[in-house]
Amino acid sequence: MVNRILLLFIIAACSISVSSYVRETPTTKNKKVINTVVIDPGHGGEDAGARGQYSNEKDICLAVSLKLGAMIKNEFPDLNILYTRETDIYPQLHDRAKFANENKGDLYLCVHVNAAGGRRKAELIGYKTVTYYTGKGASRKKRTKRVPQYRYTTLPSEAKGTETYIWGAHRSEDKELAIIENAPMLREENFEQNYGNVDVNSPEFIAISLLKTKQYFKRSATLAGFIQDEFVKVGRVDRDVRQRGIGIWVLQATAMPSVLVETGFISNPDEERYLNSPEGQEELSACIVKALKNYVAWLEQRQNAGAQETGGQAYSSNLSFLQQVESAEKNRQP
């Protein structure tokens, strides 16, 4: 029964957004698709993140984030770029999300560095002769045999490449809560036109939040796909777009599209060098900027086409993407 009521509200909310599509005026078509980008350099301060042979994740995250912000500003001079940290400090995760929500971010970009455990390698170093006995009583015999001796060493992991995380669609309730609590649609210029006069505590409002969750999922997944595409073009190993339902708290708590880029593996010596080099950091940043340009163009195209995204549509057209991601995830080593 409760589900049927919710379904009715969802249908009602869909028809509200369909009717707003009909009513859309030319002035709303030309509004900027994003105004504020929040960049979150992972870790910081006492939290070093993953450690390589000579560097820490937190420093790479900050260096890449600052380069990325400067490049975005260059490409989009009127975008508002905010950072959750610009120095070696550790803001609490909930403060990072709160900062992004309070500043009405339209996009949350989280920069991290990956790590994988080393491989244990056995090396034959020689043989040892051991004594053993067979038989009983008078037939008991002393025998010897040669036993191989190994030395075990841990080699650095060979894992490399980039992967981009988005908040899992199957765990959308948490994101929904963030959206309900922060009500990003209330700050839309034409809120009443789009959604009607709804009470924020009403089930209709919750239904709209559900649609927003799905819209953000679609946007996050699209941007994440564009980011991975750009990394592939410069020859980075593509570890794909992945969904997470746990562990990436900031993605669930930000009431906006959000992605987390794992830029490379600090546990791999070649990648550690790349991640620390100015060239590597610039290449990574340039890829994300190109992806952002594609994302903005995609949003503008949708806006110009008057494609008012309804959650239902966004969700169903994402199903094949979802399946791809899930099957890719299954075929991968952790």
Ligand SMILES: [Zn+2]
């Ligand atoms: Zn990290």
